[in-house]
Amino acid sequence: xxxxxISVLFRGINFQRLxxxxxxxLRIALITIGVSLVLGLLFGLLMLRKNRLSRGFCRLWLExxxxxxxxxxxxxxxxxxxxxxxxxxxxxxxxxxxxxxxGTAEMGDLFRGALTSIPKHQRESAAALGLTxxxxxxxxxxxxxxxxxxxxxxxxxTRIIKTTALVKMINVTEVLKVGQQIxxxxxxxxxxxxxxYAAVFLLYFLICWPISLLAGWLExxxxxxxxxxxx
Amino acid sequence: xxxxxxVKEIQKSFDGTGVLRGVSLEIHEGEVIVIIGPSxxxxxxxxxxxxxxxxxxxxxxxxxxxxxSGLEKDLHLVRQKIGMVFQSYDLFPHMKVMDNLLLGPTxxxxxxxxxxxxxxxxxxxxxxxxxxADALPRTLSGGQKQRVALVRAMLMHPQLLLLDxxxxxxxxxxxxxxxxxxxxxxxxxMTMAIVTHEMRFAEAVADRxxxxxxxxxxxxxxxxxxxxxxxxxxxxxxxxSFTYASARKLGKRPLGSGEQREEAET
Amino acid sequence: xxxxxxxxxxxxxxxxxxVTLRFGLYGVGCSLGVGLLCCLARYFRVPVLRGLAxxxxxLARNTPLMVQLFFLYAGLPRVGIRLSAEACAVIGLTFLGGxxxxxxxxxxxxxVDRAQREAGECLGLTxxxxxxxxxLPQALATAVPAxxxxxxFLIKETSMFSVLALMDLMNVADTxxxxxxxxxxxxxxxxxxxxxxxxxVSLAATFTERRLRYAGFGNQxxx
Numbered sequence: 001x002x003x004x005x006i007s008v009l010f011r012g013i014n015f016q017r018l019x020x021x022x023x024x025x026l027r028i029a030l031i032t033i034g035v036s037l038v039l040g041l042l043f044g045l046l047m048l049r050k051n052r053l054s055r056g057f058c059r060l061w062l063e064x065x066x067x068x069x070x071x072x073x074x075x076x077x078x079x080x081x082x083x084x085x086x087x088x089x090x091x092x093x094x095x096x097x098x099x100x101x102x103g104t105a106e107m108g109d110l111f112r113g114a115l116t117s118i119p120k121h122q123r124e125s126a127a128a129l130g131l132t133x134x135x136x137x138x139x140x141x142x143x144x145x146x147x148x149x150x151x152x153x154x155x156x157x158t159r160i161i162k163t164t165a166l167v168k169m170i171n172v173t174e175v176l177k178v179g180q181q182i183x184x185x186x187x188x189x190x191x192x193x194x195x196x197y198a199a200v201f202l203l204y205f206l207i208c209w210p211i212s213l214l215a216g217w218l219e220x221x222x223x224x225x226x227x228x229x230x231x
Numbered sequence: 232x233x234x235x236x237x238v239k240e241i242q243k244s245f246d247g248t249g250v251l252r253g254v255s256l257e258i259h260e261g262e263v264i265v266i267i268g269p270s271x272x273x274x275x276x277x278x279x280x281x282x283x284x285x286x287x288x289x290x291x292x293x294x295x296x297x298x299x300s301g302l303e304k305d306l307h308l309v310r311q312k313i314g315m316v317f318q319s320y321d322l323f324p325h326m327k328v329m330d331n332l333l334l335g336p337t338x339x340x341x342x343x344x345x346x347x348x349x350x351x352x353x354x355x356x357x358x359x360x361x362x363x364a365d366a367l368p369r370t371l372s373g374g375q376k377q378r379v380a381l382v383r384a385m386l387m388h389p390q391l392l393l394l395d396x397x398x399x400x401x402x403x404x405x406x407x408x409x410x411x412x413x414x415x416x417x418x419x420x421m422t423m424a425i426v427t428h429e430m431r432f433a434e435a436v437a438d439r440x441x442x443x444x445x446x447x448x449x450x451x452x453x454x455x456x457x458x459x460x461x462x463x464x465x466x467x468x469x470x471x472s473f474t475y476a477s478a479r480k481l482g483k484r485p486l487g488s489g490e491q492r493e494e495a496e497t
Numbered sequence: 498x499x500x501x502x503x504x505x506x507x508x509x510x511x512x513x514x515x516v517t518l519r520f521g522l523y524g525v526g527c528s529l530g531v532g533l534l535c536c537l538a539r540y541f542r543v544p545v546l547r548g549l550a551x552x553x554x555x556l557a558r559n560t561p562l563m564v565q566l567f568f569l570y571a572g573l574p575r576v577g578i579r580l581s582a583e584a585c586a587v588i589g590l591t592f593l594g595g596x597x598x599x600x601x602x603x604x605x606x607x608x609v610d611r612a613q614r615e616a617g618e619c620l621g622l623t624x625x626x627x628x629x630x631x632x633l634p635q636a637l638a639t640a641v642p643a644x645x646x647x648x649x650f651l652i653k654e655t656s657m658f659s660v661l662a663l664m665d666l667m668n669v670a671d672t673x674x675x676x677x678x679x680x681x682x683x684x685x686x687x688x689x690x691x692x693x694x695x696x697x698v699s700l701a702a703t704f705t706e707r708r709l710r711y712a713g714f715g716n717q718x719x720x
Contacts, residue, residue: 080684
């Protein structure tokens with residue numbers, strides 16, 4: 001039976017401490033999302049260039065991100081860079097670097113996918129109307145790309161937020177770590193761990209779920225939905 | 232004689248709009264009824280209700296001495312006795328023609344595959360597709376697909392066959408190859424309920440014509456009566472919509488005014 | 498780079514890779530089962546189960562695996578539910594993966610025209626027969642890329658097993674790193690090990706997808 005251990009959450013400033021830890025998590029996520037968004041668009045454009053060198057470069061970047069678990073990348077940067085280059089990056093900076101490296105590639109790939117998924121005849125029929133290249137980009141390609149990209153980009157940000165849970169492994173005092181500190185203080189109350197982990201679980205859910213719902217809603221809205229009906 | 236199918240006062244609405252508002256009909260063994268009417272009149276819904284693809288909101292449907300409306304669990308047993316073919320063929324794209332044909336008889340009826348295969352081959356030949364047994368559906372033309380779909384339904388030896396606008400998606404030149412198969416079935420004594428927009432075909436194949444409008448059967452009669460002398464004004468208007476006023480009879484009205492000028496000159 | 502150190506510790510990594518792979522595959526297998534069941538419950542609108550499946554999917558997709566694992570491994574025992582590290586690994590990965598697999602199956606099933614289901618019903622097939630012969634073969638063909646992407650994703654996620662007392666790849670590396678201090682070699686081996694684990698999955702995915710794309714529905718087993 002879970003006893004009244006749940007009260008641990010609300011004793012003293014424990015809950016505020018958890019929220020403060022959550023803020024560390026979110027701060028990392030927000031910076032990462034911002035960086036990934038900007039660099040990702042550039043990365044996507046780079047991927048579309050015909051130049052072999054830039055293509056190879058993008059390919060390598062993408063494959064590293066694709067094959068390496070984020071935790072491994074995190075270890076490589078946090079522990080590896082210190083040894084290789086003598087850079088003692090702090091945990092938070094390492095996290096932002098690694099997650100942005102990852103997010104940029106993902107975002108770039110989404111952007112490229114959205115751009116290339118627009119049927120060729122969209123551009124052609126716009127050209128047939130006598131629109132200039134800039135007008136085609138502005139009125140035809142950009143809006144359609146944005147509609148495809150936005151839900152996926154929002155989904156990517158929930159993935160980034162979830163990934164921030166990893167930074168606990170490189171000694172960043174974020175929400176999980178704070179939770180463990182609280183559990184340590186209340187080691188006499190066995191149910192404390194249950195409730196603290198449940199609370200962290202729930203906090204992540206409460207942040208990510210609405211964002212996922214938004215992405216789902218946008219996706220549905222932007223679909224050129226064929227309205228089906230029985231005769 | 233006991234009718235094969237009895238539909239009693241059935242009701243069906245979608246989102247509060249009545250699509251079927253009290254429809255009753257009987258179909259006897261060997262009879263072919265054709266249901267016509269403007270789009271949205273409920274004729275397709277009627278067929279879909281008969282084999283349980285749509286649940287009815289009121290009324291009853293009987294197949295011989297079994298009440299089939301409201302069935303939940305044994306619906307598939309009923310459907311084994313009622314064949315249905317749709318406008319969109321709906322062959323299974325991942326199976327060859329022969330496998331499409333074998334699926335129902337061997338899985339639903341548990342008949343031995345070899346026996347069914349021989350029969351299927353026979354029927355394929357009869358509809359002129361004897362050489363396409365190993366083809367994939369996507370390599371067939373629309374008319375060929377629809378003939379396969381008909382064979383697939385017939386191989387279940389249904390007591391009743393429902394055809395829902397089976398030529399509506401076909402190119403004009405393929406319509407007759409499919410409808411000839413249906414006429415052939417009618418001559419063999421197959422009991423059918425057919426929804427169609429092909430008036431000539433309806434006239435040729437029907438024992439009885441039902442005209443539906445706004446969810447009710449507005450008129451019913453033999454094809455001779457119905458197509459020559461429709462009793463209701465609504466049926467008359469519907470039939471008229473299939474004829475076009477001929478431009479030639481009305482006299483040419485040229486886009487430019489060349490003809491008029493010519494007249495003026497002479 | 499100290500190659501003799503690397504050579505000496507390859508067996509450790511092989512053992513770690515085996516742990517990662519084994520529990521990863523158990524998790525993937527269970528995920529496929531859970532995902533398929535959840536997806537069918539939703540597709541056929543099974544009362545109650547459908548709601549449960551939906552709630553579960555949202556919960557699992559919107560929380561990090563690491564937090565899920567901590568909850569299972571360190572939270573639950575405090576209220577009397579004790580699970581071994583191995584069980585936590587499989588349950589945790591299944592909890593996460595089941596939701597992702599369900600979504601992959603769902604998109605596959607949704608890509609199958611509803612009329613196909615009706616055509617099967619009209620032949621008098623039972624629901625199970627309809628799923629087995631008509632819907633699933635078509636849905637799977639469409640879902641394959643998404644399913645493979647999930648397998649790939651889940652095997653990567655096994656790196657989270659390091660929070661459990663399991664000698665998986667991450668923990669092997671961590672132990673060596675903290676004891677020997679040869680960080681560069683340790684991390685090099687770690688990256689190489691994941692590459693070696695994931696490369697076959699990636700190749701299998703490419704191969705299957707290509708076969709499906711070019712063969713269309715031509716190579717399906719006949720019924």
